[in-house]
Amino acid sequence: MSSTAGATAAIKVLPAPPGLPEPLPEPTVEELRLETVLGALSDPLRLTIVRKLLLESEQFDHSCGWFGFDRPKSSLTHHFKALREAGVTRQRQYGLERRSHVRIDDLNACFPGLLDLVAAWAPEV
Amino acid sequence: MSSTAGATAAIKVLPAPPGLPEPLPEPTVEELRLETVLGALSDPLRLTIVRKLLLESEQFDHSCGWFGFDRPKSSLTHHFKALREAGVTRQRQYGLERRSHVRIDDLNACFPGLLDLVAAWAPEV
DNA sequence: CCTGCAGTACGACTTGAGTCGAACTTAGCA
DNA sequence: TGCTAAGTTCGACTCAAGTCGTACTGCAGG
Numbered sequence: 001m002s003s004t005a006g007a008t009a010a011i012k013v014l015p016a017p018p019g020l021p022e023p024l025p026e027p028t029v030e031e032l033r034l035e036t037v038l039g040a041l042s043d044p045l046r047l048t049i050v051r052k053l054l055l056e057s058e059q060f061d062h063s064c065g066w067f068g069f070d071r072p073k074s075s076l077t078h079h080f081k082a083l084r085e086a087g088v089t090r091q092r093q094y095g096l097e098r099r100s101h102v103r104i105d106d107l108n109a110c111f112p113g114l115l116d117l118v119a120a121w122a123p124e125v
Numbered sequence: 126m127s128s129t130a131g132a133t134a135a136i137k138v139l140p141a142p143p144g145l146p147e148p149l150p151e152p153t154v155e156e157l158r159l160e161t162v163l164g165a166l167s168d169p170l171r172l173t174i175v176r177k178l179l180l181e182s183e184q185f186d187h188s189c190g191w192f193g194f195d196r197p198k199s200s201l202t203h204h205f206k207a208l209r210e211a212g213v214t215r216q217r218q219y220g221l222e223r224r225s226h227v228r229i230d231d232l233n234a235c236f237p238g239l240l241d242l243v244a245a246w247a248p249e250v
Numbered sequence: 251c252c253t254g255c256a257g258t259a260c261g262a263c264t265t266g267a268g269t270c271g272a273a274c275t276t277a278g279c280a
Numbered sequence: 281t282g283c284t285a286a287g288t289t290c291g292a293c294t295c296a297a298g299t300c301g302t303a304c305t306g307c308a309g310g
Contacts, residue, residue, distance in 0.1 A: 065285095072269075112241075114238070116237075
């Protein structure tokens with residue numbers, strides 16, 4: 001709980017997909033490792049991704065395009081994959097789009113306070 | 126200032142350095158960057174170093190040898206330097222030994238909760 | 251004085267991460 | 281049927297980081 005979590009109930013995410021698409025491969029809660037998560041967050045772009053997800057919308061999953069980064073698509077794929085494989089984000093496939101959201105509950109359970117630091121982070125000018 | 130003035134507990138650290146040796150080069154508090162600190166902490170050995178400093182002794186600075194790592198000395202120098210340059214630890218030269226301690230106040234001021242995560246970290250097996 | 255010890259400095263090697271272009275996959279739509 | 285858009289996959293390149301051996305510095309004790 002605390003901070004960024006807020007209301008977790010009734011996440012009416014989408015135009016109602018029948019059941020949610022199942023998440024892409026990711027570590028389980030037990031497999032979350034602090035050093036791996038910290039490594040994933042030690043990159044400014046990824047920090048920006050997570051922070052943006054935390055602050056600007058936690059109600060929905062967001063596609064890569066939503067962030068508006070001016071980088072080649074293959075680079076973005078790389079970073080979103082790194083975040084997912086570290087267990088920071090979860091990704092689901094919605095038709096063409098692959099949407100991401102932060103695993104807030106899992107991270108708060110394993111590393112309480114970490115997401116607060118990310119949310120408070122200020123990109124270097 | 127103040128040094129060990131009030132403490133009559135007889136911290137017999139040294140042949141009494143007049144004032145503490147001045148710290149080796151390190152970033153100021155304002156220069157501390159979350160992504161850099163996270164990067165420094167994304168390595169198991171460095172996580173071990175910081176955790177050990179936090180848990181097993183915060184009263185004293187400790188030399189590299191105190192940790193008992195079975196690694197070449199040059200590797201240890203590399204990691205201690207990485208921690209210091211990221212702003213995680215402070216190092217002072219005491220005669221032959223270069224002793225380290227965690228910059229607890231600075232880190233708690235900039236990234237509250239981060240050190241708690243390190244202290245709670247459990248090395249993988 | 252000379253040796254031993256704590257630790258650094260430097261250089262070489264290897265691996266992994268970040269960056270990107272180009273080709274490919276697939277859903278939706280006309 | 282074919283186009284377009286979102287994103288992946290692959291491979292290449294570059295650069296930083298981790299690892300280690302060896303040589304060096306500088307204090308201490310015989």
